[in-house]
Amino acid sequence: MKLLTFKQDGILKVGVLTKNGVLDLEKGAQETKIQYPGSIENIIHNGKEVIGKIQQIIEKATDLQDPNLFLKEDTLAFGPCVPNPGKIICVGLNYRKHAEEFNMDIPTVPVLFNKFNNSINAHGEVIPIPSGVEQMDYEAELGIVIGKKAKNVSKEDALDYVFGYCNGNDVSARDLQMRTSQWLLGKSCDGFCPIGPYLVTADEVGDPNNLDISLKVNGETRQSSNTKYMIFPCNELVSYISKYMTLEPGDIILTGTPDGVILGYPKEQQVWLKKNDVMTVEIEKLGRLTNRLQ
Known part of the structure; x- marks a missing residue:
């Protein structure tokens, strides 16, 4: 559904x-x-x-x-497919090739950070470029939406606590992100977390760890992968996070992005997103999420 x-x-x-x-x-x-x-x-x-x-x-x-x-x-x-999530938990460097394009070590445990509700945005809405920001980037991601209270759940049972899935775009201002060792500022600007267009129930999606995922900018494919290449699959993420914080219905986990982001290009090839660029995230069975920068 x-x-x-x-x-x-x-x-x-x-x-x-x-x-x-x-x-x-x-x-x-x-x-x-x-x-x-x-x-x-x-x-x-x-x-x-x-x-x-x-x-x-x-x-x-x-x-x-x-x-x-x-x-x-x-x-x-x-509107956003989940308008008012309790928590937005993001996973960094969760695809091996993405970690490699950043010249970073392959994580041995999930790298977690967060966004806030002010970043929630909807399919078809514009994403404002903050004043002074010059390094706007995209990150196509599979979103997990929790359906039941989850605390200390096993990997084997973890997906039983999932209500459904959605497209997400972890929009990032890299110049803000890299100012300090903490990524939060570059990730949580207003409108930087579009999700949707649909919240697709888990029964319709089936295995979330085998879905094609891609992102296009102005019709040009920039990212193309499959969720099977995640270092930590969906069930492991839900289980791991639930050991340290209670997951509640409506919480969102953004599971990380594949390779192909602008920051991963050699510096001489980095052409950052600009006003009126259009991004489209497409994940198998979840439809297309499209947003324009403003």
């Missing part, structure tokens, strides 16, 4: 992508008289139970054959 949020009359609403278009779940619930907890956060917290109700709403709304219940996807102003 592909869940999403969209803006309508100043309100952030929840939809689900169907063969007939995007079903407005609030309107669909009203017409089919099936109640469900309406926000993305509540859907994540309630898991399989509410997913079953949403499936019933889709089926009954389809039977009504009312075209007004379904919206055309290309007319929507998307």
Whole structure:
């Protein structure tokens, strides 16, 4: 199931992508008289139970054959697929070739840092370039969205705590990032964490450790890899992080980026992103996440 949020009359609403278009779940619930907890956060917290109700709403709304219940996807102003995550935990250097292009040692444990909610952004939205920043870069990443409280979970059980997955772009201002040994400033500027367009439930994705992942800038492929090349796969990341901090429903783990980022080029070949450049992250089964710099 592909869940999403969209803006309508100043309100952030929840939809689900169907063969007939995007079903407005609030309107669909009203017409089919099936109640469900309406926000993305509540859907994540309630898991399989509410997913079953949403499936019933889709089926009954389809039977009504009312075209007004379904919206055309290309007319929507998307919101973030998880609008208000509790934690955004990022993994650095999680692809061997990416570590090598940085001339850094291959990690023996996950390298963790974080972004904040101010960085959350949506498919189709612009990403503002902060004043004075000259080294804007991209990082296509698979996002894990936690669905159940997880503390000290095993690698074998870890994926049972995942609600779903999404595209992410760990947008980075490298000149800010490299000012100090701490990366936070260059990673957590406003709008630097676009996610979406969909939150795809784990059952539809299947194995998250074997998904093609790519990024294009203005239509040119810059990154192309597969999540099977992650040093620490999804289950290991969830397990490892849960040993040290409790993961809660709605938390996001950005699992790292493949090689091909601008900072990995030889200095004479580094052409940094600029205003009006368009980035598109595409991960198998998760759709395309597109944003423009402003």
